Amino acid sequence: MSNLPVTEADLHAYVDGLLPATRRAEVEAYLASHPEDAERVAAYRRQNEALRAHFGAIVEEPIPGRLLHAAPRRKTYLWRAAAAVGWMALGGVLGWHLQSYRTEQRQEASAWARRAAMAHVVYSPEVRHPVEVGADQEAHLVAWLSKRLGTPLKIPHLGGIGYTLVGGRLLPGDRGPVAQFMYQDAKGQRLTLYVRTNPDDTRETAFRFAQENNVGVFYWLDRKLGYALSGEVDKSELLRVATAVYRQLNP
Amino acid sequence: MDDYEPLIEQHIPRLRRYARALTGDRVGADDLVQDTLERALNKLHLWRRGSDLRAWLFTIMHNVYVNQLRSRAGHPTVPLDDEDFLPAERASETDRLEIRDLDLALRRLPDEQREVVLLVGLEELSYEETARALGIPIGTVMSRLSRARERLRRLMGGTGDSAGLRVIK
Numbered sequence: 001m002s003n004l005p006v007t008e009a010d011l012h013a014y015v016d017g018l019l020p021a022t023r024r025a026e027v028e029a030y031l032a033s034h035p036e037d038a039e040r041v042a043a044y045r046r047q048n049e050a051l052r053a054h055f056g057a058i059v060e061e062p063i064p065g066r067l068l069h070a071a072p073r074r075k076t077y078l079w080r081a082a083a084a085v086g087w088m089a090l091g092g093v094l095g096w097h098l099q100s101y102r103t104e105q106r107q108e109a110s111a112w113a114r115r116a117a118m119a120h121v122v123y124s125p126e127v128r129h130p131v132e133v134g135a136d137q138e139a140h141l142v143a144w145l146s147k148r149l150g151t152p153l154k155i156p157h158l159g160g161i162g163y164t165l166v167g168g169r170l171l172p173g174d175r176g177p178v179a180q181f182m183y184q185d186a187k188g189q190r191l192t193l194y195v196r197t198n199p200d201d202t203r204e205t206a207f208r209f210a211q212e213n214n215v216g217v218f219y220w221l222d223r224k225l226g227y228a229l230s231g232e233v234d235k236s237e238l239l240r241v242a243t244a245v246y247r248q249l250n251p
Numbered sequence: 252m253d254d255y256e257p258l259i260e261q262h263i264p265r266l267r268r269y270a271r272a273l274t275g276d277r278v279g280a281d282d283l284v285q286d287t288l289e290r291a292l293n294k295l296h297l298w299r300r301g302s303d304l305r306a307w308l309f310t311i312m313h314n315v316y317v318n319q320l321r322s323r324a325g326h327p328t329v330p331l332d333d334e335d336f337l338p339a340e341r342a343s344e345t346d347r348l349e350i351r352d353l354d355l356a357l358r359r360l361p362d363e364q365r366e367v368v369l370l371v372g373l374e375e376l377s378y379e380e381t382a383r384a385l386g387i388p389i390g391t392v393m394s395r396l397s398r399a400r401e402r403l404r405r406l407m408g409g410t411g412d413s414a415g416l417r418v419i420k
Contacts, residue, residue, distance in 0.1 A: 059264035
């Protein structure tokens with residue numbers, strides 16, 4: 001026990017779950033003998049719960065279109081620039097489109113791998129909120145994400161190769177909801193598995209690899225679903241995990 | 252730059268939630284989110300890669316919001332952080348009982364207290380993150396949080412549902 005006096009800031013940090021365990025115990029001991037403060041702390045906790053309950057559903061609402069295209073000025077500018085180039089460039093533009101038609105599938109795939117890598121970069125460093133639903137509620141997690149993606153999902157168990165499930169979250173994708181599952185090893189190294197529905201649900205592809213700065217991504221399509229496994233680990237390690245994921249999903 | 256748009260997109264649902272709680276108005280909240288996103292996309296070069304994008308977006312939203320409040324008031328305002336500056340409060344016991352609704356109670360907080368209590372209580376930012384997002388010292392975060400919570404407690408009838416335990420001063 002440090003026996004430091006319990007301050008107002010301690011009480012708030014207690015309410016918000018921001019105290020280390022030892023200090024938390026001291027604050028609890030203090031509250032046991034200070035009923036007025038205990039009542040205040042309980043009221044503040046109810047405030048937090050009420051806020052989350054009252055506004056929680058907003059994150060599940062579909063995002064209005066105007067917010068998904070919030071940079072109209074720049075697009076208008078590009079369009080004007082393209083118009084200014086005019087007829088002279090038409091031949092070139094057509095050539096470009098033919099070229100992009102040929103590479104469309106590849107580009108689409110790499111754009112998807114990039115989204116997975118970005119989602120990895122955004123969420124894997126999170127200390128307090130790496131996932132929306134933790135591994136302790138795995139059944140709920142599977143049911144919820146399956147419902148949102150509109151197809152049954154399976155969560156691979158990677159304990160056998162040293163990675164435990166942290167949990168998962170729902171993300172907006174370019175064609176609808178996407179699921180992200182997070183795993184970590186004993187050292188806290190995190191990998192994320194990004195799962196989206198596949199519009200062309202007959203396709204299967206081999207593993208492909210993309211590197212987005214420090215993040216490596218193995219991605220593949222497997223009929224109804226597309227998977228992308230991202231991590232800041234060696235390519236060989238990522239491949240080992242990707243192979244295990246694939247085997248579990250296709251026993 | 253376009254590469255970052257999907258990255259920002261992922262934060263839209265939470266920006267909308269925060270904006271709705273902050274403004275108490277569905278359309279106004281989405282306007283605030285839209286202004287925030289436009290500004291973020293124009294200023295992306297200022298975002299330090301690898302730093303917390305969400306906190307950065309909250310900072311931008313805070314700045315946009317403060318500007319909106321100022322232009323609405325028609326002149327620059329002094330931040331209200333003192334109970335003395337609050338609009339006259341009808342503090343009768345009946346009033347206290349009427350304001351049960353969380354939304355209404357939030358409306359009756361000064362803007363800067365509402366921001367802090369929402370960033371901490373709803374968005375679960377740490378005190379350091381909140382201080383950074385709002386550009387204020389952490390001590391100010393703590394004092395605003397303390398005032399906001401106490402005020403909400405009084406507005407919401409003190410001890411919440413357990414009516415018998417209400418503290419009447």
